[in-house]
Amino acid sequence: MSTESRTLTVKIKRYNPETGVEPAWEEFQTSADPMDRVLDVLQKVKWDQDETIGFRRSCAHGVCGSDALRINGVNGLACRILVKNLKSDVITLEPILGLPVIKDLIVDMKPFFDHYKSVMPFLINDDPPPTTERLQSPTERARFDESTKCILCACCTTACPPFWGDQKYVGPAAIVNAHRFIFDSRDRGAAQRLDILNDAEGVWRCRTVFNCTSACPRDIQVTQTIQEVKRTLLTGEVDNEVVVASAME
Ligand code: SF4
Ligand code: F3S
Ligand code: FES
Numbered sequence: 001m002s003t004e005s006r007t008l009t010v011k012i013k014r015y016n017p018e019t020g021v022e023p024a025w026e027e028f029q030t031s032a033d034p035m036d037r038v039l040d041v042l043q044k045v046k047w048d049q050d051e052t053i054g055f056r057r058s059c060a061h062g063v064c065g066s067d068a069l070r071i072n073g074v075n076g077l078a079c080r081i082l083v084k085n086l087k088s089d090v091i092t093l094e095p096i097l098g099l100p101v102i103k104d105l106i107v108d109m110k111p112f113f114d115h116y117k118s119v120m121p122f123l124i125n126d127d128p129p130p131t132t133e134r135l136q137s138p139t140e141r142a143r144f145d146e147s148t149k150c151i152l153c154a155c156c157t158t159a160c161p162p163f164w165g166d167q168k169y170v171g172p173a174a175i176v177n178a179h180r181f182i183f184d185s186r187d188r189g190a191a192q193r194l195d196i197l198n199d200a201e202g203v204w205r206c207r208t209v210f211n212c213t214s215a216c217p218r219d220i221q222v223t224q225t226i227q228e229v230k231r232t233l234l235t236g237e238v239d240n241e242v243v244v245a246s247a248m249e
Contacts, residue, residue, distance in 0.1 A: 006034075007031050008029070009089060011091065012028070013092075014053075015104060017101065034082065034083055036082070037080065038069075038079075038086075039057055039079040040083075042093065043057075054105060055093075056105070057078070063151060065151035065154070066153075068096050069093055069096065075215040076217060077217045093105060097158050098158045098163050112158075115170045116152065119170065119175070119193050123184065124192070125186055125189075126188065136184075143184075144183040146224075146225060147183075150177060150180070153217060156176070156212035157212070159214070160172055161207075166205065168201045170196075170199075170203075170205070172223075175202075175203055176225050178196075179225045181193065183228075190243045194229070194232060194233055194243065197229055198233050203230050206223075208226075
């Protein structure tokens with residue numbers, strides 16, 4: 001692997017809705033080392049050349065989920081993509097699709113979080129509290145481990161063609177977070193969440209495109225998660241326990 005720095009052309013889609021001017025690409029030249037991340041490149045351009053470029057970031061380590069971008073046409077976290085893995089010396093950076101642009105690479109995440117909140121992503125259990133913890137076996141905990149890894153970056157939902165065409169679709173991220181609780185043995189809210197998702201704008205809007213799975217920086221099997229929720233609606237059972245009337249009846 002070459003350790004030499006590269007000269008990159010960074011093309012950023014600029015937009016400020018307050019000006020009334022249409023979005024337009026702007027190009028910058030900068031140098032980057034192989035182990036720099038796309039986020040480092042973007043920051044360097046901002047610090048050295050144009051401090052008005054708008055983008056979000058926080059942790060810079062793939063944990064907070066705030067720097068999801070469309071990078072060379074594919075959704076990803078800018079802090080997770082190394083310069084050495086870029087095939088071209090041109091990087092295009094656009095805001096993720098399907099959410100209103102506030103400025104440049106910053107989108108309004110409210111519609112995304114509204115969908116997330118709509119599936120009640122919290123433990124529901126009105127049983128009398130036990131004297132110690134609500135116990136759970138390792139197998140029961142493993143049942144929903146996949147969906148606990150979500151960092152709410154929106155890479156999946158904004159890579160989904162049905163969501164691009166219909167922002168009322170609850171989207172894959174919300175379904176992953178519903179799955180997180182539907183399959184939790186301590187939770188009692190599965191029927192309510194399944195009722196919400198049993199809708200044309202719920203899981204049935206998913207056309208099994210798989211873009212969400214490819215886009216997920218946490219390697220969550222998003223499409224499989226959605227399929228498990230669909231199957232639960234069809235059978236009416238969560239892990240052999242009846243929770244809702246089967247949609248097949
Ligand atoms: Fe991001 Fe993956 Fe969660 Fe979707 S499922 S919001 S891509 S971490
Ligand atoms: Fe969209 Fe993923 Fe389904 S990309 S159509 S939510 S499999
Ligand atoms: Fe936090 Fe990239 S800045 S995930």
